[in-house]
Amino acid sequence: MSGSSTYADWIAVDWGTSNLRAWAMRGSDAIAEATSDKGMGLLEKSEFESALITLIDPWLGTARTPVFACGMVGARQGWVEAPYTAVPSKPLANRFARPETTDSRIDVHVIPGLKQLENPDVMRGEETQIAGFLAANPNFDGVLCLPGTHTKWAHISAGEVISFRTFMTGELFGLIAKKSVLRHSIANGWNDAAFITAVTDTLSRPEAMAAKLFAIRADQLLNATDVGAAKARLSGLLIGAELAGAKPYWLGQNIVLIGDANLSALYATALETQAALSQIADATQSTLAGLNAARILTKEPTS
Amino acid sequence: MSGSSTYADWIAVDWGTSNLRAWAMRGSDAIAEATSDKGMGLLEKSEFESALITLIDPWLGTARTPVFACGMVGARQGWVEAPYTAVPSKPLANRFARPETTDSRIDVHVIPGLKQLENPDVMRGEETQIAGFLAANPNFDGVLCLPGTHTKWAHISAGEVISFRTFMTGELFGLIAKKSVLRHSIANGWNDAAFITAVTDTLSRPEAMAAKLFAIRADQLLNATDVGAAKARLSGLLIGAELAGAKPYWLGQNIVLIGDANLSALYATALETQAALSQIADATQSTLAGLNAARILTKEPTS
Numbered sequence: 344m345s346g347s348s349t350y351a352d353w354i355a356v357d358w359g360t361s362n363l364r365a366w367a368m369r370g371s372d373a374i375a376e377a378t379s380d381k382g383m384g385l386l387e388k389s390e391f392e393s394a395l396i397t398l399i400d401p402w403l404g405t406a407r408t409p410v411f412a413c414g415m416v417g418a419r420q421g422w423v424e425a426p427y428t429a430v431p432s433k434p435l436a437n438r439f440a441r442p443e444t445t446d447s448r449i450d451v452h453v454i455p456g457l458k459q460l461e462n463p464d465v466m467r468g469e470e471t472q473i474a475g476f477l478a479a480n481p482n483f484d485g486v487l488c489l490p491g492t493h494t495k496w497a498h499i500s501a502g503e504v505i506s507f508r509t510f511m512t513g514e515l516f517g518l519i520a521k522k523s524v525l526r527h528s529i530a531n532g533w534n535d536a537a538f539i540t541a542v543t544d545t546l547s548r549p550e551a552m553a554a555k556l557f558a559i560r561a562d563q564l565l566n567a568t569d570v571g572a573a574k575a576r577l578s579g580l581l582i583g584a585e586l587a588g589a590k591p592y593w594l595g596q597n598i599v600l601i602g603d604a605n606l607s608a609l610y611a612t613a614l615e616t617q618a619a620l621s622q623i624a625d626a627t628q629s630t631l632a633g634l635n636a637a638r639i640l641t642k643e644p645t646s
Numbered sequence: 647m648s649g650s651s652t653y654a655d656w657i658a659v660d661w662g663t664s665n666l667r668a669w670a671m672r673g674s675d676a677i678a679e680a681t682s683d684k685g686m687g688l689l690e691k692s693e694f695e696s697a698l699i700t701l702i703d704p705w706l707g708t709a710r711t712p713v714f715a716c717g718m719v720g721a722r723q724g725w726v727e728a729p730y731t732a733v734p735s736k737p738l739a740n741r742f743a744r745p746e747t748t749d750s751r752i753d754v755h756v757i758p759g760l761k762q763l764e765n766p767d768v769m770r771g772e773e774t775q776i777a778g779f780l781a782a783n784p785n786f787d788g789v790l791c792l793p794g795t796h797t798k799w800a801h802i803s804a805g806e807v808i809s810f811r812t813f814m815t816g817e818l819f820g821l822i823a824k825k826s827v828l829r830h831s832i833a834n835g836w837n838d839a840a841f842i843t844a845v846t847d848t849l850s851r852p853e854a855m856a857a858k859l860f861a862i863r864a865d866q867l868l869n870a871t872d873v874g875a876a877k878a879r880l881s882g883l884l885i886g887a888e889l890a891g892a893k894p895y896w897l898g899q900n901i902v903l904i905g906d907a908n909l910s911a912l913y914a915t916a917l918e919t920q921a922a923l924s925q926i927a928d929a930t931q932s933t934l935a936g937l938n939a940a941r942i943l944t945k946e947p948t949s
Binding site for chain 1: 730761762763765766767768796811812813814815817818821822825826827851852853854855856857859860861863864865867868869884887888890891892893
């Protein structure tokens with residue numbers, strides 16, 4: 344076995360608050376992958392380079408290897424600040440932040456996030472997934488939804504992000520399920536009917552959410568409802584409320600979901616209750632395609 | 647100084663999940679008060695009696711002293727389960743749970759909470775405050791709002807609780823302010839204008855709440871808004887959404903707020919934005935008056 348078989352042409356990095364993922368790339372293909380828990384949230388500025396090198400060292404040859412990284416690594420508290428680009432804008436532009444490195448084997452490019460000034464909003468990482476999706480679907484006109492801790496809805500037209508909106512749905516789900524009084528009523532398990540009923544409950548009456556949340560607890564105390572149904576109901580209430588708020592985004596639109604497969608399937612089911620059809624795109628493939636699009640940008644003549 | 651001066655005729659106890667408060671009473675007057683952190687959430691069944699005795703021992707004379715206790719002490723995981731009374735019902739009835747005690751100096755009565763079967767809901771503790779308020783205002787017809795971790799809205803008519811609804815607003819505020827990504831954007835300080843704007847924002851568009859929450863963070867990143875205004879905005883968004891959901895309770899009604907003075911004042915301000923006037927009643931006085939009403943009930947002939 345020759346060690347040279349895993350040398351990378353370039354390296355793709357998705358560096359979030361709590362995780363670091365890297366791929367050894369040849370052209371647009373990943374030939375190796377490595378992950379660590381050295382998320383941006385754990386690191387001082389001086390620690391980013393060694394956290395990365397530890398992970399990718401086996402892939403580095405003698406030539407200087409380009410590295411393209413997206414996510415919170417470009418935040419003010421990250422390795423190097425990659426200032427946000429204001430929308431409307433293409434998701435990527437050839438203006439990457441370039442941290443200095445002591446190891447001369449790597450040439451690091453950090454992708455800027457997007458910001459929206461009116462209706463203040465920000466994203467870091469999702470712009471790369473959007474760019475990846477658009478690389479494969481250059482004529483897409485419609486709405487991308489990126490479900491997660493902070494779900495993003497983005498209006499896409501003529502290759503640009505026109506506007507976007509973030510909902511804290513995933514983070515609220517985690518806090519309520521694990522830290523609130525509802526933690527006593529919620530456990531693993533699932534019930535599709537409870538999810539769908541809950542979605543339509545808050546879609547039609549989003550203002551009742553804080554009361555319907557407590558009713559999960561009361562229902563369990565009084566009627567010993569099953570804990571799996573309670574989990575599905577909590578998820579449905581929160582996603583239903585989000586769909587009520589995001590209606591200007593998805594109503595009558597082409598919708599593509601990019602995110603965790605299970606969570607994207609829940610969003611698709613919730614949208615179906617409103618006769619809104621959506622397609623699901625793979626999150627990791629979108630990230631890699633976006634990082635590859637960033638790499639290709641650096642090879643084009645700057646205008 | 648004679649130790650006999652603090653002997654109590656009876657003892658009032660407010661025993662919640664995280665706190666225990668007791669008062670030495672002569673008639674309807676408190677002559678001494680003691681508190682401890684031995685909340686119901688910390689105690690095994692066998693530990694309640696000693697937690698109480700430790701606190702009230704100085705007030706016990708030779709005669710057997712009645713003790714009236716409300717709150718989570720009557721939950722299934724509490725000292726003794728005091729099964730809920732179903733509404734519509736008077737807030738108190740002469741059917742108290744009676745834990746056995748090894749110390750013969752006390753005679754303990756635990757007040758049952760209220761439950762609502764349709765639109766499942768429960769309360770423990772607030773029924774006593776409602777009873778206390780009604781003891782002083784027997785002809786009150788209207789709505790009581792008891793702001794707190796789990797804010798309660800109760801329709802009162804002819805001395806009975808007709809229906810009630812719980813909103814998890816206080817608990818959501820605590821979780822979001824302290825545990826979510828917004829914790830970076832929120833600190834002490836206050837801004838009335840930010841609070842009022844936020845109340846009217848979610849009152850008119852409650853479905854946008856999860857997006858408006860994240861916008862607090864984005865606004866701070868992009869515009870360095872002050873952290874006190876962010877706290878006021880978070881509070882306003884959550885209370886505004888609650889008022890949107892509770893509108894059937896307060897619209898066109900007599901409203902009395904019973905709760906922490908600062909929090910009640912916020913609710914009053916929020917209601918004022920909708921031209922709904924409210925009065926504020928003292929929470930501790932309501933609790934003591936309710937426990938006294940419970941004591942008086944035991945002296946009446948049972949029907």
